[in-house]
Amino acid sequence: KAENVGMVASMSLVNGVATYEDKRxxxxxxxATTANLPELTNQTVDFGEFLTDHDEGRFFAVIGPGVAEQLFGENVxxxxxxxFRGxxxxxxxxxxxxxSTPLVSGIDFNNSVFISYATGKALSEGNAQVVQILVKPAEAEGVDRTQASIESALxxxxxxxxDFSVLKQDETISAAGNILTILTALVAAVATISLVVGGIGVMNIMLVSVTERTQEIGIRKAVGATNHQILMQFLVExxxxxxxxxxxxxxxxxxxxFVLRVTTSLEPVLSPIVIVVAMLMSLVVGVIFGVVPAMKAARKHPIDALRFE
Structure with missing residues (x-):
């Protein structure tokens, strides 16, 4: 038996699809969970009440706001x-x-249906998959001792x-932070590669444009256009x-x-700052990868350019 254990809440995923009338x-x-889950995860009930110890083995459910919207719309x-499962x-x-999604095995509480642990176990015929057990120590200063005791008992x-892990809250937060750092680095790497590839594409298009407009460049220079004016023309383009x-x-x-907002419960946000930064980065890419074609156009000799076919 583990020592210094105060409050415990188990969570198991029960296979199946919940339905309401013709909606899935x-x-x-x-x-499947226990009555003290809200206290351990700092959740609150918006309408009605959460499961109680008296609901163990009975067919009551508490739903997340995402589930309420999917199945019931504007109705209470x-x-x-x-x-569910007959x-x-x-x-x-x-x-x-x-x-945000709580640090509990990635379960999205907004899109969850909560039933009593005993009911879920019965529906799964004893094969419910335990995804996490939340424990609150009886004494806050004995967290390390409780962690070691739980690990030994398991x-x-x-x-x-x-085949399990026992993590303290700060360790869970640290692990989530590390994952976020890795994902951020991967996204940054993909974005950098995309910018370089896009820039090379812009440069190639501009080089082709310079070649095709060689005579135009020659005519402009013949009537007085300077190298700087030619360079700026192609750089702006x-x-x-x-x-x-x-x-x-x-x-x-x-x-x-828009599609994600309409078809899923996700609410992605595209802030104006992100749009401004994206456009500024596009501008920078255009300048950097447009310099070579613009300089090539500016350096063309007017006589050679007029003779070009």
């Missing part, structure tokens, strides 16, 4: 019934919207096989071309943003 919960999960779901569950509560239960590509990218991002 395609973007969500059913979680309290007292209504959802079907049983009818009465909705007794709706959770307050969680601003090792005995699992026959000495350590490169910048306009790059900005056009950036604008198309922003438009595509807005379309994807």
């Amino acid at each position: 919960l395609d973007n969500g999960v059913v979680v 779901p309290i007292g209504k019934s959802i079907d 049983q009818r569950f009465t909705v007794k509560g709706v959770m307050t919207k969680f601003d 090792l005995q239960t699992h026959g000495g096989q350590q 490169s910048m306009v071309l790059s900005l056009a590509g950036g604008a198309l990218g922003v438009l595509l991002a807005l379309v994807i943003n």
